[in-house]
Amino acid sequence: MKSHQPTTIAVVLGAVMLTAVPAAAQAPAAIGRVKIVSGAAFIVRSGTSSAATPGAVLLETDSLRTGPDGRLGVSLNDDTRVSLGPDSEARLSRYRYAPSEGALSLVVNFMRGVAVYASGQIAKLSPDAVRLETPAAIVGVRGTTVGLRVAAE
Amino acid sequence: MTVRSLGTALGLASIVVAGCARVSIQEPRQPGQDLAVLLPDSGTGVVGRARASNGAGSVDLTEARAATRVSRDRSPTPVAILSEADVQREFGEALASLPPAPETFLLYFQFESDELAPASRALLADTLEAVKRRPVPDVLVVGHTDTMGPPASNFQLALRRAQTVRTLLLAAGLDGNSVAVSSHGESQPLVITPDETSEPRNRRVAITVR
Numbered sequence: 001m002k003s004h005q006p007t008t009i010a011v012v013l014g015a016v017m018l019t020a021v022p023a024a025a026q027a028p029a030a031i032g033r034v035k036i037v038s039g040a041a042f043i044v045r046s047g048t049s050s051a052a053t054p055g056a057v058l059l060e061t062d063s064l065r066t067g068p069d070g071r072l073g074v075s076l077n078d079d080t081r082v083s084l085g086p087d088s089e090a091r092l093s094r095y096r097y098a099p100s101e102g103a104l105s106l107v108v109n110f111m112r113g114v115a116v117y118a119s120g121q122i123a124k125l126s127p128d129a130v131r132l133e134t135p136a137a138i139v140g141v142r143g144t145t146v147g148l149r150v151a152a153e
Numbered sequence: 154m155t156v157r158s159l160g161t162a163l164g165l166a167s168i169v170v171a172g173c174a175r176v177s178i179q180e181p182r183q184p185g186q187d188l189a190v191l192l193p194d195s196g197t198g199v200v201g202r203a204r205a206s207n208g209a210g211s212v213d214l215t216e217a218r219a220a221t222r223v224s225r226d227r228s229p230t231p232v233a234i235l236s237e238a239d240v241q242r243e244f245g246e247a248l249a250s251l252p253p254a255p256e257t258f259l260l261y262f263q264f265e266s267d268e269l270a271p272a273s274r275a276l277l278a279d280t281l282e283a284v285k286r287r288p289v290p291d292v293l294v295v296g297h298t299d300t301m302g303p304p305a306s307n308f309q310l311a312l313r314r315a316q317t318v319r320t321l322l323l324a325a326g327l328d329g330n331s332v333a334v335s336s337h338g339e340s341q342p343l344v345i346t347p348d349e350t351s352e353p354r355n356r357r358v359a360i361t362v363r
Contacts, residue, residue, distance in 0.1 A: 035252035073250040137223035144201025
């Protein structure tokens with residue numbers, strides 16, 4: 001029993017440090033907001049799903065998901081807009097919008113269903129910084145609107 | 154129908170496209186194939202460009218409703234043009250949920266002052282209307298100056314200009330939580346000038362309604 005104690009302490013300390021680091025770090029910044037919702041629509045954050053309501057704040061790495069009767073439209077800080085039809089899912093995998101620091105990046109993974117992307121400032125300032133990914137393809141844009149339908153697996 | 158024969162059929166379809174106006178990519182949906190379509194921007198109708206690619210190749214979409222299908226290990230299919238009806242059937246619900254494009258309003262200011270130019274006061278009403286049209290409005294107010302005077306004091310002047318506009322918007326009934334303010338000082342002139350140049354078009358506040 002005694003010989004296990006240091007290990008236990010180390011594990012507990014490790015756990016404390018792991019939880020302490022995100023708490024000490026700055027709260028994640030909002031990257032946009034939900035604007036339009038109808039039917040069942042959700043934001044999935046760190047594995048937890050919550051109802052998407054108009055005005056709800058979005059964070060980098062959030063997933064958006066709709067049910068069979070659901071639709072969802074969001075605006076991001078750089079004026080990028082994304083909407084989903086029913087039975088659809090997309091992840092806001094990477095978002096950097098700090099033009100004064102030259103930090104521009106947008107990666108959206110479309111996993112399921114139907115979506116529309118309309119470009120914003122990131123695509124305007126740095127077209128190569130935008131990547132729309134489906135399971136089979138990567139779509140790059142030059143300031144535009146794109147419709148995507150992801151095939152059922 | 155196998156994937157290969159579908160690919161051939163689509164290839165033929167795009168050859169037909171070259172000869173006539175448009176062709177419909179018909180259902181049934183093909184398993185394992187994603188669809189990418191270039192759409193005109195809502196409102197302006199402007200058509201940009203997009204490129205769909207994977208490990209096997211890439212296809213450029215350069216005109217309205219140009220579409221390609223992509224499966225994992227095959228090059229994207231040659232471009233075919235969807236009909237308006239196809240676009241509506243495939244993307245109608247998603248398009249109906251796309252938030253409206255942002256609108257920007259430019260207000261101008263008197264020299265070295267946070268006093269609005271008289272003609273710009275009327276634009277405030279337009280801004281308010283644009284805000285009220287939106288379900289969940291975000292308003293971003295960004296102040297700018299011309300290049301007269303030192304950058305540091307211009308940063309402050311631009312910030313005062315933005316705050317003046319914010320105060321006017323709140324007095325007209327907007328929710329303070331939805332109106333953000335920032336300053337770009339003299340760093341982003343609308344009209345490029347040498348330093349120490351008085352330029353009315355650069356003494357402005359840009360209001361973006363999203």
